Amino acid sequence: MGTQQTTRLDQARRDHEATTAQTAEATNLLLEALKVYFPEQAGSASHQDCISRSEFRSFKDQFRAGMQELEELRAENHEMKSKLGKQEALLNREIHSAKRSEERLVKLEQDDRKDRLSYGTRFSTLEVEMEKNKTKHKEVTRSIDAVRSLFDNNVEKSRTMHEEQTQKIDLCKSKVEAMQQNLDVEVDSKLKDTSETLAATRRDLQELKQQFTILSSTPAVSSTIPTPALEELELRLKATERSVGLVKNDATEKDEAFADQLDSMQSELDQLQVNLNKLQANIEDELPGKRGLTEEDLPNLDAWKDLGTRITDLASKNELSANITRLEELNQSIKSELEASINQVRQKALQGVSEGLKPQLDYISRTIENHIDLLQRHEVRFNSVTTDELAKMMENQWRSAYGLPVELRGLVDRYKQLEAMTIKSYQDVNKKVAETNGKYDGLAAQFQNLVKRAVG
Structure with missing residues (x-):
């Protein structure tokens, strides 16, 4: 799940960069088109159909403000990308830690299975020895009667x-x-x-x-x-x-x-x-x-006392209660190790989360899927609009309304909206931590089931 989310985020980032490059290319094409439509002329009469210089300067000021705002948004986008990279690295570390915990669980299950088989063999041997002792006891009883x-x-x-x-x-x-x-x-x-x-x-x-x-x-x-x-x-x-x-x-x-x-x-x-x-x-x-x-x-006879001593010695060598105690101690140690693993995983998961984000873990766990769906919709939208279509649309709007590329403001607004949507999406990036916590809760439930099976 973490790998799939990382792939989607990388794809969204690449699409965003491609969209930015296409926007820059469209801007250059639009400027070249403006040069074609408004060539430089020597006489003052050639500027009769042109816009005024003050309007052009205000347009340039707006364009510069838009570009400055775009640069600020790019800086914020870069900062959000760095934060996203840190969160992805933390998520990868947690995923690797979870994998190690799963491997450790598998190993503990194998050891527990081996111990159970070993205990079964030992108990079978002990039962055989007890049957032999019962037979010897009967023989000794007959000898005592004789x-x-x-x-x-x-x-x-x-x-x-x-x-x-x-x-x-x-x-x-x-x-x-x-x-x-x-x-x-x-x-x-x-x-x-x-x-x-x-x-x-x-x-x-x-x-x-x-x-x-x-x-x-x-x-x-x-x-x-x-x-x-x-x-x-x-x-x-x-x-x-x-x-x-x-x-x-x-x-x-x-x-x-x-x-x-x-x-x-x-x-x-x-x-x-x-x-x-x-x-x-x-x-x-x-x-x-x-x-x-x-x-x-019979208990007062010396022969009977010697027989009881021999049976007691044999029972002390193959005492069932000692094996049961050892099995309980082993199960208790496995339980303590599993609890320690659970606590260790939880501590690692909480180390990368700030104090302000800890109350939001429940909300993050509920909204992470919505975040993934939103990124997928952005990906579809980015792939559906090309640079040529965007340039033609802006050119048609400029010609029909103003006769000049005022739709650049609309392009900037659209870019702002895109950046706002991206920032809003990135603001919920900590929801991944909740998903990781949910995974760890699942691992904790698996640990508890293993402990119950080991103890039971």
């Missing part, structure tokens, strides 16, 4: 072994008590009887020794007592004492060995009891109730 059943079986086996060991220990205790009773009844009685017999035998032996001593002192009796029989009796008595001592030692050793065996069995029983207590404590730690594993008891 471990739980195996653990229950081991607990039942341990309880059964504990009961068997308890029964064996009770049986051993009963046997030990029976053996202890037998020892107390039999061995003690035998030892007591043997001790009593030995004591009686010692007393008898002492009595016999005393009697033997008494009798051996009598010569009549000493020859009749058999001495080896007494020694044999002592030897038998000592042998009996030794056998009794051996029996007592053997009984003591057996009693000590049985006591040691009983102590070892008791220590084994205590160790089994300790192991059973540890197992029972572990069962109570892992399983508070005695009803078996339930869904409420």
Whole structure:
């Protein structure tokens, strides 16, 4: 749109210059025609049909004033052309800036499309990983069930072994008590009887020794007592004492060995009891109730806690909320960049507009098309009238009315009207700024739509 307006303005400027040149050429032709119609004559009689010198001088003064006014209008026209050139340069800069903004928008759309594709791929990968994790979770659940059943079986086996060991220990205790009773009844009685017999035998032996001593002192009796029989009796008595001592030692050793065996069995029983207590404590730690594993008891198991830790680590590595937060941050940055671009474009658009023209932006935006249509009508009008037609028309009017080229005044008036129309048209040249502002408002709407699509 800006390029089309610039082309039309250039065409209007060229047509205006061509019209000015044609007007100058028509003026020269008219002066030559005047020389032909009014040749110089020597006598005073040859000037009878001519106009008076005062009238001719007034005509020359009017023509000079018209030419001076024409020069002033040309200077104003030149000044307006320079202003128009500045406005066109500003418009071109704004157009290039708008193009750069459009290119930046296209690039941002491409980046956003790539990011969306990348996020889609990442989300698909994350969904696949989550499905794998769900499958692993099911497998781990089955493994936990298997471990739980195996653990229950081991607990039942341990309880059964504990009961068997308890029964064996009770049986051993009963046997030990029976053996202890037998020892107390039999061995003690035998030892007591043997001790009593030995004591009686010692007393008898002492009595016999005393009697033997008494009798051996009598010569009549000493020859009749058999001495080896007494020694044999002592030897038998000592042998009996030794056998009794051996029996007592053997009984003591057996009693000590049985006591040691009983102590070892008791220590084994205590160790089994300790192991059973540890197992029972572990069962109570892992399983508070005695009803078996339930869904409420799973979070208290170490295996379940390890599984939760692994799942948490995997979730922390592929956290969906972090990706969503990153996408929101990217959309926010795109939105801020678009808003910055909008503000930058608006600032550039307002930098070239003076404070007095800013309230007229709305009026400029409504009348810029009328200005373009007016320039097109001027172009058609300039092309419709040629220099020859204008010269013939002026000559006919001069001949019919005054007989001299007073239509030069009409030509000057027409030129003034043309200049006035051009100046009036150029006074609305700032309407282009409003059109540019309208374009920028359109770009701002596009930015907002892009932001909505990016955020949505």
